[in-house]
Amino acid sequence: xxxxLTDYFLALERLKKGQPQVVPKGTKITNDxxxxxxxxxxxxxxxxxxxxxxxxxxxxxxxxERPDPQTALKxxxxxxxGAAEKxxxxxxxxxxxxxxxxxxxxxxxxxxxxxxxxxxxxxxGARP
Numbered sequence: 001x002x003x004x005l006t007d008y009f010l011a012l013e014r015l016k017k018g019q020p021q022v023v024p025k026g027t028k029i030t031n032d033x034x035x036x037x038x039x040x041x042x043x044x045x046x047x048x049x050x051x052x053x054x055x056x057x058x059x060x061x062x063x064x065e066r067p068d069p070q071t072a073l074k075x076x077x078x079x080x081x082g083a084a085e086k087x088x089x090x091x092x093x094x095x096x097x098x099x100x101x102x103x104x105x106x107x108x109x110x111x112x113x114x115x116x117x118x119x120x121x122x123x124x125g126a127r128p
Contacts, residue, residue: 004038008045008055011037016062029063031056 012034014020020027022037031045034055045052045059 002051004040005051005055007038007040008034008052009058011035011039012055012058012062016066029059029066031059034059 011020012029015023015027015029015033015037018025020037022039023033027033032042035042035044045055047056
């Protein structure tokens with residue numbers, strides 16, 4: 001195996017482990033990413049060259065094994081949105097209960113005032 005192919009395979013292993021030295025961490029595994037990580041130019045791995053057949057196959061397998069980072073981020077975003085919606089709904093339900101209890105207290109005080117018509121004196125309080 002030539003030294004160039006060895007460089008490509010080493011670069012692929014670094015990308016699979018998530019420890020690249022040249023490209024940003026979390027980069028999607030593609031032919032171009034492996035080329036850049038190996039210190040070569042973008043587009044140097046070509047399907048038309050027979051020497052790269054095993055490398056391209058290995059890159060495709062590695063890309064299939066590793067989930068797309070954008071998909072993982074979208075999943076986290078959807079989970080966060082779901083949690084925010086859940087807590088918003090709980091907050092609105094709590095506000096509705098609070099308003100209902102305030103209305104019930106208001107009605108109870110009004111009923112007591114109507115029934116007693118001000119003829120009841122408090123047990124504890126200032127003596128006239």
